Amino acid sequence: MDELELIQRLTKHLPTNASLVVGAGDDCAVLDLGLADRQVLFKTDAVVEGVHFTKDTPPEKVGHKALARCLNDVAAMAGTPTAALVTLALPPKFDATFVDGIYTGIGALAQRWHVAIAGGETTTNPGGILISIALIGTVPKNRALLRSGSRAGDALFVTGELGGSLAGKHLDFEPRLAEAQWLAAHFPVHAMIDISDGLAGDLRHLMHAGHVGAEIVSRAIPISRAAKLQARSESSAKPPLLAALTDGEDFELLFTVPSNQAVPLLDAWKKQFPKLKLSCIGKMTAEPGLKIRDKDGLRELNLKGYAHFS
Amino acid sequence: MDELELIQRLTKHLPTNASLVVGAGDDCAVLDLGLADRQVLFKTDAVVEGVHFTKDTPPEKVGHKALARCLNDVAAMAGTPTAALVTLALPPKFDATFVDGIYTGIGALAQRWHVAIAGGETTTNPGGILISIALIGTVPKNRALLRSGSRAGDALFVTGELGGSLAGKHLDFEPRLAEAQWLAAHFPVHAMIDISDGLAGDLRHLMHAGHVGAEIVSRAIPISRAAKLQARSESSAKPPLLAALTDGEDFELLFTVPSNQAVPLLDAWKKQFPKLKLSCIGKMTAEPGLKIRDKDGLRELNLKGYAHFS
Numbered sequence: 001m002d003e004l005e006l007i008q009r010l011t012k013h014l015p016t017n018a019s020l021v022v023g024a025g026d027d028c029a030v031l032d033l034g035l036a037d038r039q040v041l042f043k044t045d046a047v048v049e050g051v052h053f054t055k056d057t058p059p060e061k062v063g064h065k066a067l068a069r070c071l072n073d074v075a076a077m078a079g080t081p082t083a084a085l086v087t088l089a090l091p092p093k094f095d096a097t098f099v100d101g102i103y104t105g106i107g108a109l110a111q112r113w114h115v116a117i118a119g120g121e122t123t124t125n126p127g128g129i130l131i132s133i134a135l136i137g138t139v140p141k142n143r144a145l146l147r148s149g150s151r152a153g154d155a156l157f158v159t160g161e162l163g164g165s166l167a168g169k170h171l172d173f174e175p176r177l178a179e180a181q182w183l184a185a186h187f188p189v190h191a192m193i194d195i196s197d198g199l200a201g202d203l204r205h206l207m208h209a210g211h212v213g214a215e216i217v218s219r220a221i222p223i224s225r226a227a228k229l230q231a232r233s234e235s236s237a238k239p240p241l242l243a244a245l246t247d248g249e250d251f252e253l254l255f256t257v258p259s260n261q262a263v264p265l266l267d268a269w270k271k272q273f274p275k276l277k278l279s280c281i282g283k284m285t286a287e288p289g290l291k292i293r294d295k296d297g298l299r300e301l302n303l304k305g306y307a308h309f310s
Numbered sequence: 311m312d313e314l315e316l317i318q319r320l321t322k323h324l325p326t327n328a329s330l331v332v333g334a335g336d337d338c339a340v341l342d343l344g345l346a347d348r349q350v351l352f353k354t355d356a357v358v359e360g361v362h363f364t365k366d367t368p369p370e371k372v373g374h375k376a377l378a379r380c381l382n383d384v385a386a387m388a389g390t391p392t393a394a395l396v397t398l399a400l401p402p403k404f405d406a407t408f409v410d411g412i413y414t415g416i417g418a419l420a421q422r423w424h425v426a427i428a429g430g431e432t433t434t435n436p437g438g439i440l441i442s443i444a445l446i447g448t449v450p451k452n453r454a455l456l457r458s459g460s461r462a463g464d465a466l467f468v469t470g471e472l473g474g475s476l477a478g479k480h481l482d483f484e485p486r487l488a489e490a491q492w493l494a495a496h497f498p499v500h501a502m503i504d505i506s507d508g509l510a511g512d513l514r515h516l517m518h519a520g521h522v523g524a525e526i527v528s529r530a531i532p533i534s535r536a537a538k539l540q541a542r543s544e545s546s547a548k549p550p551l552l553a554a555l556t557d558g559e560d561f562e563l564l565f566t567v568p569s570n571q572a573v574p575l576l577d578a579w580k581k582q583f584p585k586l587k588l589s590c591i592g593k594m595t596a597e598p599g600l601k602i603r604d605k606d607g608l609r610e611l612n613l614k615g616y617a618h619f620s
Contacts, residue, residue: 006406006409006432007431007432009406009410010398010409010410010413010432011429013417014417014420014426014427014429015417015420015421015424015425015426015427016426016427017392017393017424017425017426019392019393019426020393020426020428023426023427023428023429024427024428024429024430025429026429029393029395029428029429031392031393031426031428031446033343033345033348033350033392033446033448034345034348035343035344035345038343038344040343040350040446042393042395042428042444042446043395044354044395044397044430044431044442044444045431046397046399046431046433046442048399048433048434048435048436050436051433051434051436082327082329082341082343083327083329083330083339083341083352085339085352085353085354085444087354087356087442088320089356089358089440089442091437096316096319099316099320100319100320103320107323107324107325110324110325111325114325114327115325115327116324116325116326116327116329116330116333116341117324117325117326117333117334118330118333118334118339118341118352119321119324119333119334119335119336119339120334120354121317121354121355121356122316122317122320123356123358123361123440124358124361125358125435125437125438125440126358126360126361126437126438127401127435127436127437127438128435128436128437130399130433130435130440132354132356132397132399132442134352134354134395134444136341136343136350136352136446138343
């Protein structure tokens with residue numbers, strides 16, 4: 001059973017109540033706690049030694065990554081983070097300096113984004129270090145950008161560059177909070193997701209259960225320098241385009257806007273974020289399925305994104 | 311380094327912001343998100359295979375325990391739980407039936423307390439199963455019952471019976487939500503805590519950094535049947551009083567009220583919760599330190615509660 005199947009199985013019959021606006025299946029849950037103008041975002045995310053980092057990863061980067069992943073999920077809803085709790089599961093014997101470093105990384109990032117670290121807990125984990133972050137944020141009422149809002153004809157955009165994140169970016173990326181909030185404030189964004197399991201995998205989440213499809217253009221996909229370098233230097237490495245489509249942990253924003261907004265968006269973006277690439281990589285289609293257009297024409301794309309259980 | 315020292319070290323310099331009312335160091339964090347009449351409670355708690363349950367524990371009870379621990383922390387603030395996220399960290403090979411059972415246990419308890427399961431995530435954990443619950447609740451504004459509110463002269467109360475929880479109670483206790491909310495609504499409770507690390511250990515948290523002390527009366531401490539049975543049947547077991555003072559995972563409420571409320575409280579409690587014992591076990595004192603009164607008189611109590619890292 002892979003991770004997706006497991007989650008689908010577990011989340012089929014979950015208890016709900018009147019506060020729950022968006023439950024399992026988006027970047028964050030959305031709760032209505034009775035605030036006049038805002039809703040509450042709620043998210044948890046864990047990083048695990050041997051899966052998301054190694055014994056050799058600088059602990060400050062481990063802490064940074066743990067919190068940044070969660071902040072990026074708040075970004076993908078166009079929200080603002082408020083407070084986090086840190087769960088630190090440690091083996092019976094642990095290196096206190098490493099643990100201090102994790103907290104230093106978490107603290108520096110939290111400070112930069114005005115996130116309160118409201119506490120947390122430590123517990124024993126025989127197999128290694130696991131850090132789980134729980135995060136509360138807010139978003140203007142009914143303005144959370146969901147995965148399910150895309151419409152046929154929408155232009156499809158991605159921030160930054162894709163692929164090769166494991167060469168370094170996965171440890172020091174900055175959450176796209178400012179970009180997402182600006183997008184939501186200035187353009188009628190229909191749907192947004194944070195790319196963590198590869199473009200090809202996460203794009204399927206914008207096709208809401210097969211009711212719309214997508215068509216991407218291979219030469220429009222922004223491939224990272226790291227993915228290109230890897231392909232050149234390692235014979236066993238993925239070709240750069242495949243890396244951009246399937247590598248995990250890009251932590252870029254993937255979103256759709258009405259097609260008539262595509263050109264104004266690109267113009268405005270260049271002025272607002274001159275250092276960060278924004279690419280129109282294709283469109284949403286009425287016909288279900290994910291297709292890619294390259295020099296040989298249009299064909300079905302059949303790749304699976306990075307899955308934790310495989 | 312034990313768990314307390316580690317937490318003190320890590321939580322010394324945490325980033326904060328205007329939303330944070332109560333941070334690390336109480337049963338839950340308290341946030342002000344701008345609601346007119348309520349504040350938000352925020353908590354995470356993890357249970358780990360080999361520490362909090364074993365491979366032989368029925369999975370429904372594992373799920374129940376994971377959520378119940380968190381709900382009890384909301385109870386200890388006199389709050390109401392709203393929504394939870396479930397983080398399930400699983401070894402690469404896992405038993406899907408066991409995982410289903412965990413969710414069944416979580417779901418049944420959530421349903422009973424009208425808590426929405428708003429999603430969560432699964433991740434890999436090489437060493438075994440770890441379940442972390444993140445919980446949001448609410449509490450009437452400025453009415454959260456903190457650990458720090460006790461005053462010299464307060465009467466000290468505990469619900470239920472203490473000790474021997476590992477014989478079974480730790481897996482099927484019901485969170486004391488109804489009791490705590492009733493207490494907060496009807497009596498001027500000064501301070502409250504959920505006993506998870508043993509009475510002797512957790513009582514120290516009500517002595518806010520040594521500014522007050524406490525005096526408990528040995529024969530007033532409600533000792534569980536399980537602790538008495540264990541002492542009788544196992545020669546290596548703790549004497550019953552020691553078990554009641556130091557066993558972990560009692561999940562009872564420990565709280566203080568002004569001494570003139572002690573008798574009215576006991577009377578009202580008997581009518582409201584006829585099946586659940588409430589015991590006045592001593593008082594808070596101006597003199598710092600924790601003392602116990604037994605047949606030999608009054609003496610310093612020097613025991614440590616159950617600590618995860620020992």
